[in-house]
Amino acid sequence: MRLTRHHELFRTSVRSVLERECAAVEDWEREGAMPVHDLYRTLGEEGLLGLTLPVEHGGLGLDLGYSYVWARELGRVASGSPAMSLSVQTDIVLPLLVAAGSGRVVEDFVRPAVRGELVAALAATEPGGGSDLAAVRTTAVPDGDDLVLDGRKAFITHGSVADFAVVLCHLTTPDTAASGLDSLALVVVPTDLPGVRRERYSAKLGNRACDHGGLDLAGVRVPREYALGEPGSGYEWLTRVFTRERAFLAAVATSRAERALAGALARARGRGVLGRPLAEHQAIAFALAELDAELALVEEYTGAVFQLLDEDRPALRQASIAKLRATRLERDAAEAQLRVYGGEGYLDGGPVERAWRDARAGALAGGADEALLHLIAGHLSTDH
Ligand SMILES: Cc1cc2nc3c(=O)[nH]c(=O)nc-3n(C[C@H](O)[C@H](O)[C@H](O)COP(=O)(O)OP(=O)(O)OC[C@H]3O[C@@H](n4cnc5c(N)ncnc54)[C@H](O)[C@@H]3O)c2cc1C
Structure with missing residues (x-):
């Protein structure tokens, strides 16, 4: 990656922000939890949650060199937890929502998440397997203007603290089978909706301060505009x-x-x-x-x-x-x-x-x- 003087200046400033804001990381590891919402609000105020996102969506519109420097600096923190947590927000979920989300998705999720008011998760893995997409059983079935989701997700970073999750599922009609790659879809699901149950994993080998958990979805109803991309593009x-x-x-x-x-x-x-x-x-x-x-x-x-x-x-x-x-x-x-x-x-x-x-x-x-x-x-x- 060709880095300029501006990237290096950014490196210096992000390093000092992380040293300050993650100073208590050893305590977080001992306690098995980090104050994710407080941390995100502070980092949001610093502009660090939307570095590469378009300015019109609340981001800074910077090139991927800034994302590279951000990743490298997160990796310098004394535990893996902050990097594991923040990677989901800044370089997994938000770029996806900007690229594939409807105007409503951008309004409801991207802008507040860039400000650090909402914490995101990507829920792909299921208890039946994470490596094999054929193991995905979660479904989203259209019903009027809504989609109704049913399924179970496991090992999700932010599983018990996320305000919303991008859920990998099969978008089906009552007549079509929930299998194959063509029906795969990504749907945004706010986690405070009726039918969402969150489980926190309290004992883990590593990254103990970073939240991980499972998500159960039972008849969860979201607007159709919360499905990302065109049908069949999941x-x-x-x-x-x-x-x-x-x-x-x-x-x-x-x-x-x-x-x-x-x-x-x-x-x-x-x-x-x-x-x-x-x-x-x-x-x-x-x-x-x-x-x-x-x-x-x-x-x-x-x-x-x-x-x-x-x-x-x-x-x-x-x-x-x-x-x-x-x-x-x-x-x-x-x-x-x-x-x-x-x-x-x-x-x-x-x-x-x-x-x-x-x-x-x-x-x-x-x-x-x-x-x-x-x-x-x-x-x-x-x-x-
Ligand atoms: C710390 C942590 C954070 C995570 N965060 C998220 C998250 O935010 N969102 C999310 O959706 N998931 C998340 N995961 C889940 C992760 O993506 C899965 O654990 C991973 O995809 C493997 O799936 P699995 O655990 O079901 O193992 P399985 O798919 O059952 O695989 C078990 C083992 O089989 C072996 N294996 C896999 N594929 C093959 C192959 N083709 N050939 C031979 N051997 C193979 C590997 O050794 C693998 O470890 C997280 C996991 C961890 C540990």
């Missing part, structure tokens, strides 16, 4: 959402890997065994050098994916590759950091073990590793 929109989401998660993971590697290096230089710092033992020096080399490549590649997105070029394969490698690198760097910290890294509640726990989500959220490999393998058979 799969195409989902593909676009996944592309930007994966690029963003790759940029976040790049910074989280960088952070863990820096932590590992500092410890390896300061801790000695057999009369020499750990960093001077070849086994450790080479392990850290491997990570450093991979970081240089991942950083460059992820930046290039953002450049493709900024030029509005197709990039699902490239974004999937970036996410696969960057999140894997984050896990490897967190593992290396844990290793050089010895027994101290094993203690609960510290940044070292938290980085290791948080990194595991990268193999699932935004697409499981094998789901990404399945997609990349599919391109192998068509492109070669």
Whole structure:
């Protein structure tokens, strides 16, 4: 991504906002919750929730380089939770609503969400499976001017705190079957409607401050204008959402890997065994050098994916590759950091073990590793 002096000035200012507003992140992790609505209002006032959205919808109308810098700075925070939470709002749901939503969707959801008054969720995964779109069972059936939704969603970031969710479902009539890619649709559902039941997951491996939960929808009625895009375009929109989401998660993971590697290096230089710092033992020096080399490549590649997105070029394969490698690198760097910290890294509640726990989500959220490999393998058979 070609970054200018303006992007770098933005980096400096967003870094200081995040240092100030996420100063209590260690407490949030201990408590297992972050004050998401308060945080969003403050970040909304700073203009950070609509960086790349059009000015006429309340955004700042900036290029994707700002989204890249935003992701990289979120990845520098001491826990993965703020990045996981904010990615859903700024780079998954809101760009989708602007691109595919009706005027009413923009009025009812985009403007207030850019101000930080509403918190968004993307509800695609179901208890029956997240990797396989054929597992989607949730339906939206037209009834007069409304759609009536029934189904269950699982593992949703913001599942119990979101004010609205974009729900992946099959848009069907009473006579058509709820299956196949053609009937997939994305429908905006306010979570305070009758028939919506929210469940909070209280015990999780990582990203403990970030809310995750399930959503049950039983006869939930929304206006037809809350369906996104033209009928039959749900799969195409989902593909676009996944592309930007994966690029963003790759940029976040790049910074989280960088952070863990820096932590590992500092410890390896300061801790000695057999009369020499750990960093001077070849086994450790080479392990850290491997990570450093991979970081240089991942950083460059992820930046290039953002450049493709900024030029509005197709990039699902490239974004999937970036996410696969960057999140894997984050896990490897967190593992290396844990290793050089010895027994101290094993203690609960510290940044070292938290980085290791948080990194595991990268193999699932935004697409499981094998789901990404399945997609990349599919391109192998068509492109070669
Ligand atoms: C922290 C976190 C946040 C999340 N946030 C959201 C969210 O906001 N919205 C949302 O909709 N979902 C969210 N998810 C769900 C996530 O998208 C799913 O967990 C993921 O898609 C995998 O689906 P699954 O858990 O049902 O596992 P399954 O689909 O049952 O897959 C299980 C395992 O099978 C393997 N596998 C998958 N596909 C293949 C394949 N093609 N070949 C071989 N092996 C394969 C993988 O190892 C995978 O882990 C989140 C998950 C986590 C952990």
